[in-house]
Amino acid sequence: MNNRLLNLCLLLCSLWAIAPTSHAQDTWDLDQLMQSLATIRSGHASFIEKKSIAILDKPVESSGELFYTAPDRLEKRTLKPKAESMVLDKDKLIVEQRGRKHVLSLQSYPEIAAFIDSIRGTLAGDRRALERSYKLSMIGTQQDWNVTLLPLEDKMKKVVTSINISGSGNTLETIEIKQADGDSSLMMITPLPAP
């Protein structure tokens, strides 16, 4: 489950990436960021993800595309090194790999559900929902911001140490996840025109 949790995290965090930049403002805080993100209706982006794993000498790299349709459909389509897809549709998580399709219900995974509800709360501009699961902090400016999410629950802490998202305006640029076991992943996101 841990991997799924993380992947969802990746998937969902990447939503921030796939939206056009809004008008500039002089002051920029967490509330404004949330409001700005909540205006996103749909998006499309490419990603490159690097995972640093202790047992491997060098990081492994994967790449693909991300799709988002408000309010609750998200897809992470990995193209390299192996074609795979992961779709979150309402409360169903559909994972397709090696020619097999697995359908999971979020109800079955309360940790993931809590995580997703928080993310959804964020997308809706509901900062309080996000703060039920994470301690939030933001540094930087509107053009170059950086949000850190620290899990509050012990269960989550056993998997994830921190999630770090950076971006510009309402566009995400990177998502960095540090795992409790020391491994980490970094996803770099580039917005694409809508398909």
Add this chain to the structure above:
Amino acid sequence: MIVASLVIISRSHFTADLSAFLPSNPTAEQQLLMDQLKDGLASRLILVGIAGADQATRATISKTIAKNLRSNPAFVSVSNGEAITIERDRNYLFNNRYLLSPAVTPEHFSIDGLHIAISDSIDQIASPAGLLIKSLLPHDPTGEMLQLLDAMNAGNKPELVQDAWASRDGNTALLLLQTSAVGSDTDAQKQAMQFIQNEFNQATKHIAATPQPTLLMTGPGVFSVIARDTIKSQVRVIFIVSTVLIALLLLAVYRSLTALLLGFLPVATGILAGIASVSLWFGVVHGITLGFGTALIGEAVDYSIYLFMQSDQTGDKEQDRKKWVQLVWPTVRLGVLTSVFGFAALLLSGFPGLAQLGLYSVAGLIAAAVMTRYVLPSLLPADFSIRDVSNAGVKLSHYAQLARSLRWPAVILVAVSSVIVYQHHHRLWNTELAALSPVSAADQALDARLRAGMGAPDVRYVVVVSGNSQEAVLSNTEKVSAALQVLVEKGLLSSFDSASHYLPSLATQQARLASLPTANELKLRLTAALKDLPVQPAVLAPFLTDVEAARTKPLLQRNDLQGTSMAMAVDAMLLQQGQHWSSLIPLTAPESGNIDVTQVQVALDQAQFKNTLFVDLKAESNRLYSGYMQEAILLSLAGIVAIIVLLLFVLRSPLRVVAVIAPLAAAVLTVMAGLALFGQQLIILHLIGLLLIVAIGSNYALFFNPVIKQGIPDIPPRTYASLVFANVATVLGFGLLAFSSVPVLQAMGVTVAPGVILALVFSAVFARSKG
């Protein structure tokens, strides 16, 4: 004789499953179907649902029940999705991955093979599933476990809510139990259900939730128990109610308790003789036969009615009886013979259920008639008398005269019926075996719901591999599996399950072990294989240890599976009957819908496997049933031909035979048209009902067309009275069956009750003799 019958009945065995409707000389496919229905693993499964309360409570109840039932020897396995079995399953797969994985070949462990497999695993780490593989990599860099897990996850599993299985909508907690007893052992199944109920009651004793948690159970064994209980209780109620109603009717007519008791004597004799002969001949009496038996009271009681009501009451008893024997008995005897001839045809049926009904009727009717003719008259007390019914008879004979003016309307009615029957002729008969099931529609719906929730589709397509040892069957199964795998890759099948996935043949296991290099050799190859990969050989030290351990371990035997959920799967798919072994390979249709039967058959034919059979269980069961249906129709026609021959022989006039048969044919047609109009599809028991209309109705028709050429030119009024009362008694007997919730009993009720009324009316309408 009555005593002997009682003794036999007291030792009789009663059943209520579908087995009575399965053939006694099956084909190989039918045998498989029957084995599966009676003793197959599917027959031993009980699906349990817990509804009501809230999610958490349901999951807790599920876990409590499962924990307690796991220590009960009545159950082989109790699964509810708890980690207990999942952990064991994973351990079995992981610890034996080099014996189980089909990827294990000498090439796989060559330098190139290792290089390819390990770089694949590294690619996987980059994928969303990467974290799972990350922890496996040091032990299993060649990805055997992942491959096994993929194969395991092929089937749909129910969802987990609070660590316990739940239906898709999340409203019902689910458990899957396998009983130690086979499904056809109804007593043991009932006990198993009791155990489950007790544990549920215990677990919910202190739970005060709204709505209260409720227990749902389904499965073939549960069905047999419910069916037997339903049939038992309904037959009892119908028997008591119809007996009371007929008794009240007779009492109202006779105004004599003695007459009433004596009148029931032939009935009792008939029932006892019927059950005893079925028990002697078949060894077991089906519940349906009993249900049918109670209804037959309605006909057997007619004989005594004819005796009591058609006898002269001059005061000289001796003379009166003699006259009855001389004048009336030949007609009654011919009526009995007609019925017996009709039912005797059923004795030839290859299906025990039908033959039982035939034997029951023949034995019962003969016993009742013999009792009426030879014993009853001598038992009548000297002062025996019943109420004079001449007045009513006169009135009735007046109506009978009027009836004749209805000839044309009747002819039109019959013509219309014929048209209706013709219009419905292609959907007149129900061709599904399930239509015979004594299980109510509500119970079937519950079963379908829980099954869907379990993600357990009906096993419909099965490849069967037979042989004379477990090893031979497993090894052939592996060959067939290889051929089926090609179909899966082509997308013709979504997946298939096979015992050899969990328990490969010893030969295959040995071959896989032989593919594993020695520790030193593997170390050398691994170092070479890792040359330009981002993994240090030291990281993979556990891999070397595990492979070496696998090389020295004994091969897997069936009991190594014990405690895993795969043990149940293997038990279901690998069967032994004496020296005969067979392995079942259930196929799952591709997502697009149906399995292309021809393509699968062609693939199997091309491979030229020996002792391999591709079976469509649903088609097979329906073929079985339509064979059964066709046979029943032919036998019924044979019965009718026998009746016609008998009538020709006795009446010696084709015209008179036509006069007797015409009203019966008219009644049968009208009833069929009526059933068709009400949207009732006819099942085999409707057919038996139609045969009964002919058998019972022939009595009426014969009375309206007397046998004796001289002596009684006119039909005496009391005959009319006796016919009407006999008719009402029959309608009471059969009519109650129409209210039964058991489809087969209901079918008989709705056919016979209106049918005999129509037979009487048409007999009057078409009567030849002058009233």
